[in-house]
Amino acid sequence: MSNGSLERWLYHLEGGRFRLNLSDRIRIAMEIAEGMAYLHHYCFVQVIHRDLKPNNVLLGDDMTSYIADFGLPNIIFGNSVDSLTSIDALKGSVGYIAPEYGIGGKLTTKGDVYSYGILILELFTRRRPTDDMFTEGINLQKWIEMHFPNRISDVVDNCLLIDAHESGTSMVIECLTQFMQIGLFCTRESPQERPDMTEIVERLNTIRGAFLDTPKTPQLPIDISPFLDNTRDINMAGSGNNEGSSTSTS
Template sequence: CLYITFLWKHFCGKQKPEPLIDLGHPRISFKELRIATNGFGKGNLLGVGSVGSVYKGVLANGTLVAVKVLNLQDNSAYNSFIIECQVLSKAIHRNLIRVLTSCSNLDIKALVLEFMCNGNLEKQLHCDSIMCNIGGVCKMNLQTRLQIAIDIARGLAYLHHDCSIQVIHCDLKPSNVLLDYYMTAHVADFGNAQILSENSMHTVSSPKTIQGTLGYIAPEYGVSANVSTKGDVYSYGILLLEILTKKRPTDQMFVEGLSLRMWVSMVFPHRIAEVIDYCITHCNGGATDERWQCLIEMTRV
């Protein structure tokens, strides 16, 4: 994570200081949420996850928000809601999604989050080529991808080392990284997160099975209940390779023992051009010597 930050400073210049963000909105009622989301209408539906749905909404004061409504028929939804509330009430950083308020009663469990107009990294990375270009300029160019990688690394570093509670995300993947108007990345969806005890030394035995996502979850989670910061670092490495290659770790080409990591390793570093996403190497002036060096160093991470 620190090495990615160094790469950004070297290739793309210095960054402005990053102030922490504030919470400060009052609780919201179920009635207000219904009005804000047009009755939780299909036209406002942004997406459906494993434990609930997310709707676009407009509060009475005009604030555009995303409303995450938990599916109370799912036994794990309540626990996910509690964990997410615990994490987001303590973890406040510019590269983490910000919770504005919540609504909790017998009928509904919902989180009101800041709205991210550029959706998630999954959609931006794997979108149709026409939609990914603005005026002939590729939206997901090398500089944007490097900045996104930096943002995610900073968010994770904060969760692991600088937050008042130590948090392991446990489900880092492109769809859980949201992008704002400026394409700044915000790590989101803490429903599977683990909060470590003060004396855990970066590892703790989890009381529940780690849910994770196939392809991104650390292999050791399949045989051990020990949750570690190393698990998030593994997921980050896979995510970084996907950012550079535009290949999901679950792509159908990865069969018979071949994995995304192995595929990249086979050509690193001299034939790295064979696996890097076309948009990086051919759009916006192509890949200069300096950009190639940046790509090699990012892949090395």
């Protein structure tokens, strides 16, 4: 993708013209959520990604977000997820793996929801879940919880506070607080307490309408069966090379 990854935009581009402003981050959060909602709930088979993180979100010419790197996903037919072990679930990236997978929990879509929550917290704080500052039982979520909701300005990316002076500090802080709340909701310890991706899309659409004044009806892809058929053909041929595969979230 011409604009590289979300990871690149968060950590490896400096200078004002390369910054992701608040509206950029709201849009990216929305597009990723729509893509994950499609994979979990609208595809003719259910797809669990297992490695959702900024480096696996690519940005196209118009900065549209694409979920990428389908080297680890599980395509679930019926109850076949029951045969997957906790060892299968633990495949992914440190900091983004749901805690239940470490104690033998089954692979579910709620694991992706947890990863999405971490990504959202990272997107608006510009802090990796593996940052050296997180020690002695403190992680990204707990650090944010310690400041939530009254001191949220102490944890969000300073660039967004600069934007706040231009568009109204109280409105921006309220928007950031709502995103932090969604991230914390998605990263609850119990998977049963986490929302599903369709609920997240609805909530984000409300936030988008309130703060950008551009409510958007989610536009989910109709069918990716040709892509999946091609993938099956490649796998049957013994290639196993998924590099470059992605599904649009626009």
